[in-house]
Amino acid sequence: MRKKIVAGNWKMNNTLQEGLALTFRIIDLLKENPADHVKVIIAPPFTSLHPICELINKEGVIHLGAQDCHQEKSGAFTGEVSSDMLFDLGVKYVIIGHSERRQYFNETDALVLAKAEAALDVGLRPIMCFGETLEQRNSGKHLDAVKSRLENSLLKINPTEIAHVVIAYEPVWAIGTGENATPQQAQEMHAFIRTLVAEKFGKDVANDISILYGGSCNAKNANDIFSQPDIDGGLIGGASLKAEEFVAIVKAVYSI
Numbered sequence: 408m409r410k411k412i413v414a415g416n417w418k419m420n421n422t423l424q425e426g427l428a429l430t431f432r433i434i435d436l437l438k439e440n441p442a443d444h445v446k447v448i449i450a451p452p453f454t455s456l457h458p459i460c461e462l463i464n465k466e467g468v469i470h471l472g473a474q475d476c477h478q479e480k481s482g483a484f485t486g487e488v489s490s491d492m493l494f495d496l497g498v499k500y501v502i503i504g505h506s507e508r509r510q511y512f513n514e515t516d517a518l519v520l521a522k523a524e525a526a527l528d529v530g531l532r533p534i535m536c537f538g539e540t541l542e543q544r545n546s547g548k549h550l551d552a553v554k555s556r557l558e559n560s561l562l563k564i565n566p567t568e569i570a571h572v573v574i575a576y577e578p579v580w581a582i583g584t585g586e587n588a589t590p591q592q593a594q595e596m597h598a599f600i601r602t603l604v605a606e607k608f609g610k611d612v613a614n615d616i617s618i619l620y621g622g623s624c625n626a627k628n629a630n631d632i633f634s635q636p637d638i639d640g641g642l643i644g645g646a647s648l649k650a651e652e653f654v655a656i657v658k659a660v661y662s663i
């Protein structure tokens with residue numbers, strides 16, 4: 408049985424004190440409403456990871472992710488953070504290839520693959536993100552666009568490691584716009600991704616891999632989106648910054 412996952416990508420939001428307060432509140436709410444079969448992850452900025460990790464280690468309930476890592480183990484890369492450093496801190500997951508990294512930091516599929524491999528090498532689980540632009544969707548090329556990204560990165564992962572990968576489908580046009588993919592649009596893409604994974608790695612791997620949806624997901628639309636058969640949870644941006652809303656999304660997954 409594949410895991411249900413709800414992950415909060417805080418992006419470049421929250422000071423340390425704000426992040427600790429948000430984490431406390433999420434943990435409290437989850438203790439009141441246990442969601443045992445949903446894995447809940449938060450991905451704060453690098454600057455808050457260590458104190459939040461200590462809090463999570465004490466309280467349990469949720470898991471820690473980072474938003475990016477460098478592809479090299481160490482070296483002269485001013486400003487960068489390696490997968491080793493994250494693992495050493497207690498981080499378990501790392502978001503790789505988010506469309507904002509591709510758009511603003513020129514991350515290519517080859518780099519996304521290298522970063523995912525660097526994460527897997529040290530025992531971190533990469534959450535690898537894929538999605539099409541509005542132009543690709545409007546011209547009916549959304550499946551081809553995502554397929555090409557997968558072929559150049561995810562489908563090149565070592566078969567012995569693929570079981571540790573989480574996939575996130577995040578249509579670029581739905582991120583932060585208030586316009587989510589319809590449950591049918593998301594389901595079509597998730598089923599397509601799962602088919603490609605099955606062709607490359609086999610049916611068992613494809614059945615077990617979690618594919619999350621991300622893009623303007625909120626407490627109102629979560630239930631409709633997550634009740635689709637190939638949608639195993641969400642990667643949540645804006646709505647993960649409010650504890651009540653985020654936990655409502657977790658509960659939407661839990662109730663399915």
Ligand code: 13P
Nearest residue numbers: 416582583622623644645
């Ligand atoms: P929003 O939920 O704010 O649309 O962001 C989604 C996202 O980018 C998560 O990684």
